[in-house]
Amino acid sequence: MTGPPIKHELRSPELVVRNLSKRFGAIVALDDVSLEVNRGQVLALLGDNGAGKSTLIKCISGVHQLDSGIIELGGQPVHIRSPADARRLGIETVYQDLALFDNLGPSANFYAGRELAGPPWLPRGMRLLRGREMNETTRRLLDQLRVRLPSFDALIGLMSGGQRQAIAVARATAFATRVVILDEPTAALGVRETKQVLELIVQLRNQDSAVILITHNLDHVIEIADRAVVMRRGRNAGETKPKPENRQEIVSMIVGA
């Protein structure tokens, strides 16, 4: 499943983060951090706990507001004030806690917050759901991504960790037009389920999305990432090509030795 890394050096980066800073009170969470990701590329974002990875992606996905710095998308500076803004701009995030609705089925989860409904002249909440259309599209997308579920009508709450994870990743895959951010997508998964999620990430890259992957698993990084960016104490600590032979180099960048 490890396809040859696609060369994109000539393309301008899809997402550029420039000199981003963020503080919470007296604590500096991000200090002048910069980052670039191209389409068709998996960027692994590495670092020890508290290095600022999660804060960085939360700034990109609209959960936090930046104190200073610029985010550019497709060459244009953008202001991301809320997660909904980020989604509208084509940035999808798979959060560590998945942000799934256990009491709803796969299709309702796929379309949460962007329900297909009409007629358009009514206020959004008063529109009639187009349930069948949402079901059919969801089923087709899950088939395409080869995500198999015990029953399409079952509640997400009754599915296994891997199935839930697969649905969260598939949801991001289906709707992302530009950037997909995955925060520890394989934590707490079994072997087979992990493999399935990694395959989904490779598919994402192949469909030309820019992918940011946060993980602690260096095997996964070496297996599917095209670049590895390391953060330490809220700053950029270095970047390298993830290969088996520079594993030690990555580790020392992470721990700062």
Add this chain to the structure above:
Amino acid sequence: MKTNLACSHDKASVPGGNEAAGHHLIGLALAGLRFGPGFILAALVLTLGLSSPYFFTARNLGNVLAQTATIAVLAMGQHLVILTRGIDLSVGSVLALSSVAGALVYREVHSSAVVIASMLGTGLAAGFINGFVYVWGRLPHPFIVTLATLSIARGLALELAGGAAIPGMPATILFLGGGSIGGVPTSALVAGGVALVLAGMARWLVWGRWIYSVGGNPDAARRVGIPMRGVLLSVYMICGITAGIGAVLTSGRTAAGSPLFGNLAELDSIAAVIIGGASFLGGRGHIGNALTGALMIGVIRNALNLLNVDIFFQLIAIGIIIVLAVEADVLRGRLEERFRMIQSLRVNQ
């Protein structure tokens, strides 16, 4: 793919047969919990029919429905609030205030439409205040604000009415609360109508989907851009309107507006939702649960009357049933957890 975790995570040693059987058993138990309230209601009705010759008379059944109608209407509003992980303790007091407001308006304006509008409007206003203070006051839970409204609305009703019932209601309200069409109490038909409207809205509108999303995972709902504040405000407003409808029915049945109406009705409405099988933890259940629960309470009250059981025992009986219902809700959560675990084991085998 190469990985060094392989051995530790492979649960190949779990015996397949047992586990599959357990899986089915849990699935069965979950289905049982889901349809349990309906079965219990049916069993109650049958037992009562066999033990009292009066139960299945048209007159008694009409009584049961008429007495249940108000609880049912309140329970449906409460159900929407509970779906969003909230609670509205004020519905009984708001019902009383609405009925007093209607009675006072009727002294001045002899129009059914205006009196009904004033009752519904009072309920709506109270619901709006509940929702507004909860959402924009950034309260952690609606318990306190609706508790305050419980006190304020009752006090206001007593003050406005001078502490006593105000007799007199227009004909339409008398018909809605106390009349019947072909032997079926009008109040029951009103409750049925409310049920159809709310069930339709919850099922077919984007708004309905949002209510379930907010109740299922509030953090995720916020992150996917669901307008949380509007959704929460709307359910408290609808709950207020159902209290207003409850006022119309109760005032119609007794031909008066009274500040003493709806005493402890908030507890009945909450009990109905819970014993009807909706989850107290939010996001689970439908209008049918509220109706089933309301009918269970109505039938139990009726049973204890027909069988000449001490009236105080009703309170105890309903309390015990509430505890059992909440325990069933907890059990459901644990069974689902088990179900999920077995699911993971199967996939990784």
